[in-house]
Amino acid sequence: MTRAITLTPERRSGTPRLTPDVVPGVHRLEHAFTNCYLLAQGDAWTLVDAAFPNTWGPLIRAAHELNLRMRDLQGIVLTHGHFDHVGVAARAVEELGVPVFVHADDRKLAAHPYRYRREHTPFVYPLLYPRAFAPALSMVRAGALRVRGVEAVSELPGAGLLDLPGRPEVVFTPGHTFGHCGLLLRDRETLLSGDAIVTLDPYKGIRGAQIVAGAATADSAQALASLDAIAATGARVLLPGHGEPWLDGVESAVASARAVGRS
Template sequence: MTSRRPTSGRGATLTRDVAPGIHRLEHAYVNCYLVEEAGAVTVVDAAFPSTWRHLLSALSEIGRSLADVSALVLTHAHFDHVGFAARAVQELQVPVWVHPADRRLAAHPYRYQRERTPFLYPFMYPKSVGVISAMAAAGALTVKGVSDVRELPSSGVLDVPGHPTVVFSPGHTNGHCALHFADRDALVTGDALVTLDPYKGARGAQIIAGAATANSSLALDSLTPLAETGATIVLPGHGEPWLDGIRSAVQAAKATGAA
């Protein structure tokens, strides 16, 4: 049964069991996921520095603690997904997994490739202003990089709680990876496919605008391996879960195209 409630503190919401044993922590328009297996937890993505306190509340809500966190997996290494990663390494000594093509970006999360300058987007897409403002208030400008990482493979099953299959899906970043939890019929798409584009403020299945995407053409091509998973539950890095299946999400994202 899914329950949705704010965590203690401002601006974060925990939705339990968006897929079996997977919980969505949304903070300032960025999603993290807590994946349970046999009493241990994998955290997927790290949002912002101030998300840490919301992570503590979310773990408590599901009957877990920091001691139960066994791994942090980054779908990619943009600043809004690296947020508390350095703190997790320092305080928890847990492995942080990131694809080798994003390893340098993880250490320097603001030095990312993009097709277009982001500065014009608030004028072109006024709906994005509230989203970007919330991210800034959550610490988007103060993220510390993390260099003590393990290399996420491009394929195969990752030996962390939940045992996801890695789906290499570059384009948004060079090393972007989605995570397929086949036994739960769920796919964490990160920013390879989202249902909210922070740079446009637009909702619906889509890739993220060129303001934060390295190669939109490659990002659109990477939707194909996502579709091939056949997952029913789609859990994006931004926006609400898509429950009509990855194939319909991919179809919608391709129809929307790049921006």
């Protein structure tokens, strides 16, 4: 893996950080404990997930660092419609005319990213898990409380290749939200898992492959069942929506998530 590049002089947890070529042509932008991925194909590129409103500046700087131009952004694919994945989408539509893609079952959520079904109230989690304070504070600083929804979207299919740079293949993984999708880069044996599996649960501050706590998951039983679809990809690398890349294959990530279970 290549070196990470800090995109701001600030020295605090949650600082935007770019890791070029996590796998060839896939660049990770981490901001406030949340990941976006830039899929480059020549001069053109796709953005997977859109983090927070304050991610706009780091995204521009990341594109410049990678010799990509914002005008060559061909589309934004949202793995799901939660506020921490929708952040810059509406601005990209307005300023760049970029199409945004989300599964039909998350279309309303993308437009109203705070109105999501969850199994438990999120407010008790910082009391139960003190390590959740750092992610929560970083997300607030990144604009988590003022995310605008995006209504001008195109619907993702439940499966199949997308005609976008990187040639991502949709893998339907409902449970975290009812329209959650991962993206498989088959030629690079890499799965962008969104929040179907993470390696950091921001609601608990706990690292390791797992599904997200019921504070943000609509149906944990369905999320655990969707691990079968993740395992079936046979991907060698898993790139989550939160946390570090998992390089030991999706089968071991799935085994870990099943062992952790629901919370």
